[in-house]
Amino acid sequence: MRVLMVALVVVLALGAFGSTTEAQDSLPVSLFERYIESLRRQTGIPGLSAAIVQDGRVAWEKGFGYQDVGGLVAATPDTPYPIGDLSQTLSATLLLHRCVERSHMDISDDVRRWDPSVGAGGTTIGQLLSHTSPSGDFNYDPARFAGLTAVVEQCAGGAYPQLVADQLLDFLGMSQSVPGADLGDPSSANRGWFSSGALDRYAAVLGRQALPYRIDSRGRPTRGDAALDALDASTGIVSTVRDLARFDAALDDGTLLDAATRSGAWTRVASGQMGLGWFVQDARGERIVWHFGLTRDAYSSLVIKVPARRLTLILLANSDGLVGPPYNLSNGSLTSNLFASVFLSLFVG
């Protein structure tokens, strides 16, 4: 009987991991893993969590280094990190899903139609989503993007953190994500939007989040400060690579956006560097869409999608080494980034 039980457990385990192993076999993940670990060490990143999603499934995931260096707590695919400006991709998706597809918003609408408190008119929803000015000039400005917070609240009829929680995090089963690090602060006004059960869950996630580190000139980490940022359209989500993989899969399989809307989001607006909430760039003969998050001396994040291959890389780190100086990703070019370069070389060619 005991032998039968052991055999059953083995069979179930093989079944559970079979798909991942099969996907790994078709991807150069072993080599990628070694490069990522080497780059992590060289850039002094204490902890890094990574996942590759292919055809809507997690093909590979791994934690490197430590989410807590002092406590020797290893980073895992389930380690939560504040994702910074990467939140813009979820915000743009929420807006397109909830306001454009299910309401009567058009991205060519003047922002003042949805948020009369905006001083000057003449700026469209699409221009805020794509960081372009009314004259068509590209200028990455997270504070300006955050102006979409009130727009979404107006069109969807709710508080922004609650909308993100209901329409994205809970809907997609992103149970290890939090709509705003401020929810861990007992004095946060946003706590009033959530049940005590939800707040307990958020507190548990925030209690496990990776500690932030600043890296000195010799590559050594020292504890940085974790800000309790409230959520807005530009920043504030805390998440894991596993949860972001769920979002990515839902984005690709049409759960969140119609194919036409998604295609529009991944097409450059005017002469800028972005589509709607995503950077759009041609690299190695293929279109890639991507976004990053950067909290100086604390956290960094990077998502790169290769739509034609239904392939996505998700990286979250507890220092700014992924996308911080010397990189300047806000100018719209990803190809100088070493992590991106290795991914694109190995998986795109």
Add this chain to the structure above:
Amino acid sequence: MARRLAVALLLLLCAPPAAAHAEWQLTPYLGSAFAAETQLLVFEEGLRRRLTLGASVSLMNDGLVGLEVDVGHTPRVFEGDDPLGLVLSSRVTTYSGNVLLAAPLAVTRESLRPYLVLGLGLMQARSTHAAGLLPVHENLLAMNVGVGATGFLTDRTGLRFDLRHFRGLGAADAIPTRSDASRLSFWRASVGVTLRY
């Protein structure tokens, strides 16, 4: 006065050795490169002590100043000990032209003749990696400074003991990963056999 002194020093440095006492010295050497630091990408636990080899040709006289051309080659400089490491091949090669300030023979006579060396040249750093990713291909202006001593066992043959520090000076293309380190620097300790003509 200072100007005259400067001109005199320049003439001293530039002047060829007195023909009557000048001699060519050829010194093939073996040694070790160590204490390397770099901002270049190093995909393994490399930059350890490595065998280095090379040769120098110098023109010396009985007096203070000599000239030298030196070529040094350090293979496997970016490679660790992992047989499955990402670095497939690597090397650092230096080419330098140097000025030697040696103790005059009148002082050292038949014993070891110490010298200071200072020079400029080219430092080549090369590293190739698995799947051809992110190769290092750097040509850096480099300076070197060091000390040494030469002692002759016979009329023609001697030994040279040499310690130098090499430092790349120029900006390079690779993205720096450490802001405090030079592009590439290392120490080289070597022992050579000196043949004089």
